Amino acid sequence: xxxVCLNGARTAAESAAVLxxxxxxxDAARQAVAAGAEDVHVHPKTPCGQDSLSPxxxxxxxxxxxxxxxxxxxxxxxxxxxPDPGRRVERIRSWTVLPDHASVNWHEPGADSxxxxxxxxxxxxxxxxWARTDAVAHFARSPHAPRVLRVLAEAIxxxxxxxxxxxxxxxxxxxxxxxxxxxxxxxxxxWPLLRLAGELGLHTRIGIEDTLLLPDGSPAADNAQLxxxxxAEYGSRSGSAGAHG
Numbered sequence: 001x002x003x004v005c006l007n008g009a010r011t012a013a014e015s016a017a018v019l020x021x022x023x024x025x026x027d028a029a030r031q032a033v034a035a036g037a038e039d040v041h042v043h044p045k046t047p048c049g050q051d052s053l054s055p056x057x058x059x060x061x062x063x064x065x066x067x068x069x070x071x072x073x074x075x076x077x078x079x080x081x082x083p084d085p086g087r088r089v090e091r092i093r094s095w096t097v098l099p100d101h102a103s104v105n106w107h108e109p110g111a112d113s114x115x116x117x118x119x120x121x122x123x124x125x126x127x128x129x130w131a132r133t134d135a136v137a138h139f140a141r142s143p144h145a146p147r148v149l150r151v152l153a154e155a156i157x158x159x160x161x162x163x164x165x166x167x168x169x170x171x172x173x174x175x176x177x178x179x180x181x182x183x184x185x186x187x188x189x190x191w192p193l194l195r196l197a198g199e200l201g202l203h204t205r206i207g208i209e210d211t212l213l214l215p216d217g218s219p220a221a222d223n224a225q226l227x228x229x230x231x232a233e234y235g236s237r238s239g240s241a242g243a244h245g
Contacts, residue, residue, distance in 0.1 A: 001038045001039060001182070001203040001204075002036060002037055002038060002039075002203075002204055002205065002206065002227065002230055002231065002234060003037065003038070003039040003040070003041055003182065003203070003204070003205035003206075003207075004029070004032040004033070004037035004039070004040055004041070004205065004206065004207045004223050004226075004227055005041040005042075005184075005205050005206070005207035005208070005209035005210055006019060006025055006028050006029060006032070006040065006041070006042045006043075006207055006208060006209065006223055007019050007020070007025065007042060007043050007045070007207075007208055007209055008043055008207070008208065008209025008210070009043060009051055009076075009078065009080060009209070010208065010209065011049050012049055014212065015208065015212050015219070017208050017212065017219075017220060017221065017222055017223070018208055019208075020045045020047070020049055021047075022060045022061045022063070022064035022065075023064060025042055025061055025064065025065060026064035026065045026067060026068040026069075027068065028222060028223050028224070029042070029065045029068050029069050029073075029223075030068040030069055031222065031223065031224035032207070032223040032224050032226075032227045033068075033069045033071055034224065035224040035225075035227040035228045035231070036227050036228065036230075036231045037071070037223075037227045038071055039071055039072050039073075039074070039205075040065060040069065040071060040072070040073045040074065041074050041075070041076070041103065041205065041207070041209070042061060042065065042073065042074070042075055042076075043075070043076045043078075043081075043209070044057045044058045044060075044061040044062075044075060045057065050081075051076060051078065051080060051081035052081055052082075053075075053077065053081050053082045053088060053091035053092070054091065055091070055094045055095050055096050055097070058075060058095055058097065058099070059095070059096050059097035061075075062075070062097045062098075062099055063097055072100035072101060072124075073099055073100055074099050074100055074101035074102055074103065074124070074126060075099045075102050075103075076102070076103055077092065077102050077103060077104055077105075077114050077118070078103070078105060078108070079105065079108040079109070079110075085108075085109050085110020085113055085114065086110070086113075088110060088113075088114055089110070089113050089114060089117045092114065092117040092118060092121065092123075093117055093121070095121070098121060098122070098123055099123060100123070100124060101123060101124030101125065101126055101149050102118050102123055102124070102125065102126065103125075103126040103127075103128045103152060104118070104125055104126065104127060104128060105128040105130065105135070106127055106128060106129055106130075106135040106136075106138045106139045106142070107129075107130050107133035107134055107135040107138065111138060111139075111142075112138075112142055112143070112144060115127075115142070115144045115148070116144060119144060119147060124148075124149035125144065125147070125148040125149055126148065126149055126150055126151075126152050126182070127139055127145070127148040127150070127151045127152060127179075128152045128154055129151060129152060129153060129154060129170065129174070130154045130155075130156050131153075131154065131155040131156065131157065131166035131167060131169065131170040132157075132166055132169070132170075136170070136173050136174065136175070139151075139175065139177075140175040145175065145177050145179075146177065146178070146179075148177075148179055149179070149180075150179055150180040150181065150182055150203065151174065151177065151179050151180070151181045151182070152182050152184070153167065153170050153171055153174065153181050153182065153183045153184075153202075154170075154184060154185075154186075155167040155170060155183075155184075155185045155186075155189055155193055156185075156186050157185065157186070157189050158186065158187040158188045158189065159187075159188045159189060160188050160189050160191075160192045162189070163185045163186075163188065163189025163192060163193055164189065164192050164193065164196060167183060167185065167189075167193050167196060168196075171183070171200075180203055181202050181203065182197075182202065182203035182204060182205060183196065183197040183200070183202045183203070183204055184197070184204055184205045184206075184210055185210065186209075186210050186211070187210075187211055187212075190206065190210040190211035191211065191215050191233060194206060194230055194233055194234055195233055195234070195236075197234065198233070198234040198235065198236070204230070204234060206226045206227060206229075206230040207223045207226055207227070208220070208222075208223055208226070211226065214226070214229050215229055215233055
Protein backbone atom coordinates (compact mmCIF):
# COMPACT_ATOMS: atom_id res chain seq x y z
CA UNK A 1 0.00 0.00 0.00
CA UNK A 2 1.27 3.45 -0.94
CA UNK A 3 -0.22 6.30 1.07
CA VAL A 4 -0.05 9.86 -0.26
CA CYS A 5 0.81 12.54 2.32
CA LEU A 6 -0.53 15.66 0.66
CA ASN A 7 1.07 18.59 2.47
CA GLY A 8 2.45 17.94 5.97
CA ALA A 9 3.58 20.73 8.25
CA ARG A 10 5.28 22.48 5.34
CA THR A 11 4.26 26.00 4.36
CA ALA A 12 3.56 27.53 0.97
CA ALA A 13 6.83 29.45 1.32
CA GLU A 14 8.71 26.16 0.79
CA SER A 15 7.02 25.28 -2.49
CA ALA A 16 4.01 26.17 -4.62
CA ALA A 17 3.15 22.45 -4.40
CA VAL A 18 2.27 22.84 -0.69
CA LEU A 19 -1.53 23.08 -0.67
CA UNK A 20 -3.73 24.73 1.95
CA UNK A 21 -7.39 24.96 0.92
CA UNK A 22 -9.95 22.14 1.03
CA UNK A 23 -10.59 22.45 -2.72
CA UNK A 24 -6.91 22.30 -3.64
CA UNK A 25 -6.29 19.37 -1.30
CA UNK A 26 -9.30 17.51 -2.70
CA ASP A 27 -8.04 17.98 -6.26
CA ALA A 28 -4.57 16.81 -5.24
CA ALA A 29 -6.05 13.74 -3.55
CA ARG A 30 -8.09 12.91 -6.64
CA GLN A 31 -5.03 13.10 -8.88
CA ALA A 32 -2.85 11.14 -6.45
CA VAL A 33 -5.39 8.33 -6.12
CA ALA A 34 -5.72 8.20 -9.91
CA ALA A 35 -1.92 7.84 -10.00
CA GLY A 36 -2.07 4.84 -7.64
CA ALA A 37 -2.29 6.05 -4.04
CA GLU A 38 -4.50 3.81 -1.88
CA ASP A 39 -4.76 5.98 1.22
CA VAL A 40 -4.59 9.72 1.99
CA HIS A 41 -2.89 11.54 4.88
CA VAL A 42 -3.49 15.27 5.20
CA HIS A 43 -2.75 18.16 7.55
CA PRO A 44 -5.81 20.43 7.67
CA LYS A 45 -4.64 24.04 7.76
CA THR A 46 -6.00 27.45 8.65
CA PRO A 47 -6.13 30.09 5.89
CA CYS A 48 -2.77 31.40 7.11
CA GLY A 49 -1.21 27.94 6.65
CA GLN A 50 -0.99 26.65 10.23
CA ASP A 51 -1.84 23.03 11.03
CA SER A 52 -5.06 22.86 13.05
CA LEU A 53 -7.20 20.29 14.87
CA SER A 54 -10.20 22.62 15.04
CA PRO A 55 -13.44 21.01 13.82
CA UNK A 56 -13.98 24.11 11.69
CA UNK A 57 -10.78 23.32 9.83
CA UNK A 58 -10.73 19.50 9.87
CA UNK A 59 -14.36 19.05 8.77
CA UNK A 60 -14.28 20.99 5.49
CA UNK A 61 -11.01 19.34 4.43
CA UNK A 62 -12.35 15.84 5.06
CA UNK A 63 -15.65 16.58 3.32
CA UNK A 64 -13.91 17.98 0.24
CA UNK A 65 -11.46 15.09 -0.06
CA UNK A 66 -14.17 12.48 0.45
CA UNK A 67 -16.16 14.00 -2.41
CA UNK A 68 -13.11 13.50 -4.62
CA UNK A 69 -11.88 10.01 -3.63
CA UNK A 70 -13.22 6.78 -2.15
CA UNK A 71 -10.09 5.64 -0.28
CA UNK A 72 -9.45 6.03 3.48
CA UNK A 73 -8.50 9.55 4.59
CA UNK A 74 -6.49 10.34 7.71
CA UNK A 75 -5.23 13.43 9.53
CA UNK A 76 -2.42 14.40 11.86
CA UNK A 77 -2.74 14.92 15.61
CA UNK A 78 0.80 16.31 15.89
CA UNK A 79 1.62 18.34 18.98
CA UNK A 80 2.70 21.28 16.81
CA UNK A 81 -1.00 21.68 15.81
CA UNK A 82 -2.12 21.73 19.48
CA PRO A 83 0.72 21.59 22.05
CA ASP A 84 -1.44 20.92 25.13
CA PRO A 85 -2.36 17.19 25.31
CA GLY A 86 -5.64 17.86 27.12
CA ARG A 87 -6.65 20.40 24.53
CA ARG A 88 -5.71 17.95 21.79
CA VAL A 89 -8.13 15.40 23.27
CA GLU A 90 -10.84 18.05 23.51
CA ARG A 91 -10.36 18.91 19.86
CA ILE A 92 -10.72 15.28 18.80
CA ARG A 93 -13.91 14.93 20.85
CA SER A 94 -15.28 18.06 19.16
CA TRP A 95 -14.81 16.83 15.57
CA THR A 96 -18.09 16.80 13.67
CA VAL A 97 -16.63 15.05 10.62
CA LEU A 98 -14.47 12.03 11.45
CA PRO A 99 -11.41 10.84 9.55
CA ASP A 100 -10.92 7.14 8.87
CA HIS A 101 -7.67 7.27 10.81
CA ALA A 102 -5.31 9.70 12.51
CA SER A 103 -1.60 9.54 13.27
CA VAL A 104 -0.41 9.74 16.88
CA ASN A 105 3.26 10.44 17.59
CA TRP A 106 4.16 8.21 20.52
CA HIS A 107 7.16 10.31 21.56
CA GLU A 108 4.86 13.26 22.25
CA PRO A 109 3.32 13.84 25.70
CA GLY A 110 -0.24 12.57 25.95
CA ALA A 111 0.00 10.01 23.15
CA ASP A 112 -2.00 7.38 25.06
CA SER A 113 -4.78 9.86 25.88
CA UNK A 114 -4.94 11.04 22.27
CA UNK A 115 -5.08 7.45 21.01
CA UNK A 116 -7.83 6.62 23.51
CA UNK A 117 -9.90 9.60 22.36
CA UNK A 118 -9.57 8.50 18.74
CA UNK A 119 -10.46 4.88 19.48
CA UNK A 120 -13.48 5.98 21.53
CA UNK A 121 -14.81 7.69 18.41
CA UNK A 122 -14.12 4.71 16.15
CA UNK A 123 -11.17 6.39 14.40
CA UNK A 124 -8.25 4.17 13.43
CA UNK A 125 -4.89 4.99 15.02
CA UNK A 126 -1.64 5.13 13.09
CA UNK A 127 1.07 4.77 15.74
CA UNK A 128 3.87 7.12 14.76
CA UNK A 129 7.17 5.74 16.08
CA TRP A 130 10.00 8.12 15.28
CA ALA A 131 13.48 6.62 15.06
CA ARG A 132 15.92 7.53 17.81
CA THR A 133 13.24 8.74 20.21
CA ASP A 134 11.62 7.01 23.18
CA ALA A 135 8.52 6.26 21.09
CA VAL A 136 9.09 2.49 20.83
CA ALA A 137 9.48 2.13 24.59
CA HIS A 138 6.30 4.11 25.26
CA PHE A 139 4.37 2.21 22.60
CA ALA A 140 5.51 -1.17 23.92
CA ARG A 141 3.90 -0.30 27.28
CA SER A 142 0.73 1.18 25.82
CA PRO A 143 -2.57 -0.64 26.41
CA HIS A 144 -3.66 0.63 23.00
CA ALA A 145 -0.82 -0.99 21.03
CA PRO A 146 -2.80 -4.11 20.05
CA ARG A 147 -5.66 -1.95 18.73
CA VAL A 148 -3.81 0.39 16.38
CA LEU A 149 -4.55 0.28 12.67
CA ARG A 150 -0.89 0.28 11.70
CA VAL A 151 2.54 1.29 12.91
CA LEU A 152 4.31 4.17 11.17
CA ALA A 153 8.05 3.44 11.28
CA GLU A 154 9.33 6.97 10.73
CA ALA A 155 12.97 7.87 10.16
CA ILE A 156 12.62 11.65 10.31
CA UNK A 157 16.19 12.20 9.19
CA UNK A 158 17.06 14.31 6.16
CA UNK A 159 20.01 12.33 4.78
CA UNK A 160 19.96 8.99 2.99
CA UNK A 161 22.56 6.85 4.77
CA UNK A 162 21.77 8.02 8.32
CA UNK A 163 18.09 7.60 7.51
CA UNK A 164 18.56 4.04 6.32
CA UNK A 165 20.64 3.19 9.39
CA UNK A 166 18.04 4.67 11.73
CA UNK A 167 15.22 2.89 9.91
CA UNK A 168 16.88 -0.50 10.25
CA UNK A 169 17.49 0.16 13.95
CA UNK A 170 13.85 1.13 14.39
CA UNK A 171 12.48 -1.89 12.54
CA UNK A 172 14.67 -4.22 14.62
CA UNK A 173 13.36 -2.62 17.83
CA UNK A 174 9.64 -2.79 17.02
CA UNK A 175 7.64 -4.88 19.51
CA UNK A 176 5.87 -7.99 18.28
CA UNK A 177 2.55 -6.23 17.92
CA UNK A 178 1.23 -8.05 14.85
CA UNK A 179 0.13 -4.79 13.21
CA UNK A 180 0.98 -3.73 9.64
CA UNK A 181 4.03 -1.48 9.30
CA UNK A 182 4.36 1.59 7.08
CA UNK A 183 7.97 2.73 6.62
CA UNK A 184 8.96 6.19 5.40
CA UNK A 185 11.63 8.86 5.58
CA UNK A 186 11.78 12.56 4.84
CA UNK A 187 13.66 14.79 2.39
CA UNK A 188 16.95 13.05 1.55
CA UNK A 189 15.89 9.76 3.15
CA UNK A 190 12.41 9.64 1.56
CA TRP A 191 13.29 7.72 -1.61
CA PRO A 192 15.87 5.36 -0.04
CA LEU A 193 13.36 4.35 2.64
CA LEU A 194 10.58 3.91 0.12
CA ARG A 195 12.85 1.50 -1.79
CA LEU A 196 13.68 -0.30 1.47
CA ALA A 197 9.96 -0.66 2.18
CA GLY A 198 9.56 -2.28 -1.23
CA GLU A 199 12.40 -4.70 -0.49
CA LEU A 200 10.89 -5.66 2.87
CA GLY A 201 7.28 -5.86 1.70
CA LEU A 202 6.15 -3.05 3.98
CA HIS A 203 3.60 -0.33 3.35
CA THR A 204 5.04 3.07 2.52
CA ARG A 205 4.08 6.62 1.70
CA ILE A 206 5.15 9.56 -0.40
CA GLY A 207 3.99 13.10 -1.02
CA ILE A 208 4.83 16.74 -0.60
CA GLU A 209 5.00 16.21 3.19
CA ASP A 210 7.95 13.85 2.79
CA THR A 211 9.84 15.28 -0.19
CA LEU A 212 9.71 18.11 -2.69
CA LEU A 213 11.95 16.21 -5.12
CA LEU A 214 11.62 13.32 -7.56
CA PRO A 215 14.10 10.43 -7.41
CA ASP A 216 16.36 12.17 -9.96
CA GLY A 217 16.55 15.26 -7.76
CA SER A 218 14.32 17.47 -9.90
CA PRO A 219 11.44 19.38 -8.24
CA ALA A 220 8.13 17.55 -8.07
CA ALA A 221 5.22 19.36 -9.69
CA ASP A 222 2.64 17.77 -7.42
CA ASN A 223 1.68 14.77 -5.31
CA ALA A 224 0.46 12.76 -8.29
CA GLN A 225 3.89 12.96 -9.92
CA LEU A 226 5.48 11.73 -6.69
CA UNK A 227 3.02 8.83 -6.47
CA UNK A 228 3.72 7.76 -10.05
CA UNK A 229 7.45 7.78 -9.32
CA UNK A 230 6.86 5.91 -6.07
CA UNK A 231 4.93 3.16 -7.84
CA ALA A 232 7.91 2.60 -10.14
CA GLU A 233 10.53 2.79 -7.37
CA TYR A 234 8.58 0.59 -4.95
CA GLY A 235 7.59 -1.94 -7.58
CA SER A 236 11.18 -2.37 -8.76
CA ARG A 237 12.19 -3.44 -5.24
CA SER A 238 9.02 -5.21 -4.09
CA GLY A 239 9.55 -8.65 -2.62
CA SER A 240 13.29 -8.73 -3.28
CA ALA A 241 14.01 -9.39 0.39
CA GLY A 242 10.84 -11.21 1.38
CA ALA A 243 7.65 -9.95 3.01
CA HIS A 244 7.48 -8.62 6.57
CA GLY A 245 4.98 -6.88 8.85
